[in-house]
Amino acid sequence: MAYHLYIGDRTFSSWSLRGWLMLEKFGLPYKTTMVGLYGGTMAADLAHLPGAKTVPVMQTPSGGIVTDSLAMGETLHEENPTARLYPKDPGARAMARSLVAEMHSGYGALRDACPHNMAHVLDGFAVSDAVQKDVERIAKVWALARETYGGSGPWLFGEYSLADVFHAPIANRFTTYGIKLPPAAQAYVDEHTQDLSNRQWRAMGETVTYDPFPYDMGLPTKDWPIDVISAKPVAAGPSENATCPYSGDPVTHYLETGGRIFGFCNAFCRDKTVADPAAWPKFMSLLNG
Ligand SMILES: N[C@@H](CCC(=O)N[C@@H](CS)C(=O)NCC(=O)O)C(=O)O
Numbered sequence: 001m002a003y004h005l006y007i008g009d010r011t012f013s014s015w016s017l018r019g020w021l022m023l024e025k026f027g028l029p030y031k032t033t034m035v036g037l038y039g040g041t042m043a044a045d046l047a048h049l050p051g052a053k054t055v056p057v058m059q060t061p062s063g064g065i066v067t068d069s070l071a072m073g074e075t076l077h078e079e080n081p082t083a084r085l086y087p088k089d090p091g092a093r094a095m096a097r098s099l100v101a102e103m104h105s106g107y108g109a110l111r112d113a114c115p116h117n118m119a120h121v122l123d124g125f126a127v128s129d130a131v132q133k134d135v136e137r138i139a140k141v142w143a144l145a146r147e148t149y150g151g152s153g154p155w156l157f158g159e160y161s162l163a164d165v166f167h168a169p170i171a172n173r174f175t176t177y178g179i180k181l182p183p184a185a186q187a188y189v190d191e192h193t194q195d196l197s198n199r200q201w202r203a204m205g206e207t208v209t210y211d212p213f214p215y216d217m218g219l220p221t222k223d224w225p226i227d228v229i230s231a232k233p234v235a236a237g238p239s240e241n242a243t244c245p246y247s248g249d250p251v252t253h254y255l256e257t258g259g260r261i262f263g264f265c266n267a268f269c270r271d272k273t274v275a276d277p278a279a280w281p282k283f284m285s286l287l288n289g
Helices: 014-024 042-046 069-079 090-105 108-113 129-149 162-176 183-194 196-205 267-275 281-287
Strands: 003-007 030-034 057-059 232-234 253-257 260-264
Touching (some): 014 069, 014 196, 069 090, 090 129, 108 129, 129 162, 129 183, 196 267, 253 267, 260 281
Parallel strands (some): 003 030
Antiparallel strands (some): 003 057, 253 260
């Protein structure tokens, strides 16, 4: 039996990203349903889940409904003790829980001024004093965690934990708004930017287009700082592969990259691959033979 995660638009919904990472990163079984956060149908889409009001919402295999991302993390930690959502060491775990809780309840100035937007980087964002205070506090707690418990791993407590789940959307915001950081904090942000799960989430978000596009703030845009292999959708095959690299079903939708054509079983799988081919190991092993 799997968890059922209800999410909003990936490009913008930072809380949904948390919900997804806490299942995806720890290898827990789940299926995802996207609700109409920006399409106006969210209330109706969540109406069958008692108590649900915002996204993410998670239904547990035994039918429990969890309507808040902090509660989801605690529930998943409790139900999956061997998945190691929190660090094993009690001191590290205490600090990780504190960072998670502070992220959940704090940093209002940063959140308000910098909506989560993984579509592109915005050039020339002016940082207010209140935002700067949040940035400095975050860089300080990141340094404390990394220096005390980071060891040789790249994440806050060495191995990826719920603390990284909760800070991934903040790292994305720092990227979007070009926030100036000390080198160690920037290195941690870069780790999130290059993380394949974060890239996959972004690529899935890129399959949706918005007109008008929210949150541009009238600022010039730059590309998101990842190396994207050039690929484009094409109308027809034949493709090198007969079955979809993700589902194993017969191919119906196609992309072209480097003069080669590959097929997928639906438009979403094709378009998420076009958005960032290197984010998808199953596609990359097809591409690299
Ligand atoms: N405390 C909630 C907050 C979730 C939240 O505010 N989600 C936003 C989307 S990113 C939302 O659903 N907003 C719609 C609304 O507030 O009506 C959690 O941690 O899950």
